[in-house]
Amino acid sequence: MQILKNTFVITGGLGGAGKAIASSIVDQGGYVVILDLAEQKAGEQSTTGISATKAVYKQTDITNKDSVKGAMEVAAQAFEKRLVGLVHCAGVSMSQPFPTHLGDTIDRVRKMSEINWMGTYIVSALFADAVNERYEPEKMKNGEFWTTKEERGVIINFSSIAGAQPASRILGYSPGKAAVSAFSVALADFLGPSGIRVNTVSPSVINSAMMGARLPYFIADLTKSASFPARPIEPEEISGAVKFLIENSMMNGHDLKIDGGWRVFTDRSVDREDPRLLAPSLE
Incomplete structure (x- = not known):
């Protein structure tokens, strides 16, 4: 899939990784529709920093079907360019120290799952519908499926x-x-018969505001157990991986790990604290 003269939806596009991806797409001649939770006016001001002519903003709640559907309608009409891509960056890490009673974590984990997992389902489904409706509106209306060799x-x-x-x-x-x-x-x-590819990227620790007070803890863990390089990922390194997955048409159903060889493990050495208590804040 080429980036030049095509439109891409970027969720979480005001965050570190999302903004780097959006900027990279614009730099390569593409157009971006940024979806995030910031109020519309504030989001528009921030989006102008990416591009005044090739980026637009739409305030969106990714857990709300109607909100996402409205955003995809905006994306399908924006710039009068083909809507071809979705990069779904939006997500949360709702951290808290582990209590003795695991039942005390249920409400928080349920909310996090609603955003991270169901949000992914909602955004992906409605983006796919927006693409398919452009090519096969009558079949979509009649509940039919089809096969195409076109990406x-x-x-x-x-x-x-x-x-x-x-x-x-x-x-x-x-x-x-x-x-x-x-x-x-x-x-x-x-979605293969619809000519829509789906991949994931799996970063380790991204050097972004989302990490907050936990960043020093994870830097120490990376130093100890990553292969190379033993450091957090810079947002620009994420955008390079995304560019590869967009442009290489043979990449489908693939999970691309971006982790410097870091392996998450539980250290239960006798001279260590209980691993559930080590980080400054946990999910």
Whole structure:
């Protein structure tokens, strides 16, 4: 899929990774529709910093079907260019120290799953509908499916290295990201006849505001157990991986790990604290 003169939806596009991806697409001649939770006016001001002519903003709640559907309608009409791509970066890590009673974490984990897992389903589904409705409106109306040999779209969902290697420190976040990866493989198979590819990227620790006070803890863990380079990922390194997945038409149903060889594991050495208590804040 070429980037030049095509439109891409970027969720979480005001964050570090999302903004780097949006800027990269614009730099290559593409157009972007940024979806995020910021108020419309504030989001528009921030989006202008990406491009005054090739980027637009739409305030969107990714857990709300109507909100996402409205955003996809905007994206389909924006710039009078083909809507071909979705890069779904939006997500949360709702951290808290683990209590003795795991039942006390249920409400928070449920909310995080609603955003990270169901949000991915909603955004991916409605983007695919927007692409398919452009090519086959009558068949969509009649509930029919079809087969095409034409590449029509590409979806890239953000999973996490934690989704591939769940550990005690990330009890709530990891399973949700594992669900994102599994869903994306299934969706790639489902949408194949529609000419829409689906892949995931699984970063380790991104150097972004989302990490907050946890960043020093994870830097120490990377230093100890990453292969090379033993450091957080810069947002620009994520955008390079996304560009590859967009442009290489043979990449489908694939999870691209961006982790410097970091492996999440539980250290139960006798001279260490309980691993559930080590990080400054946990899911």
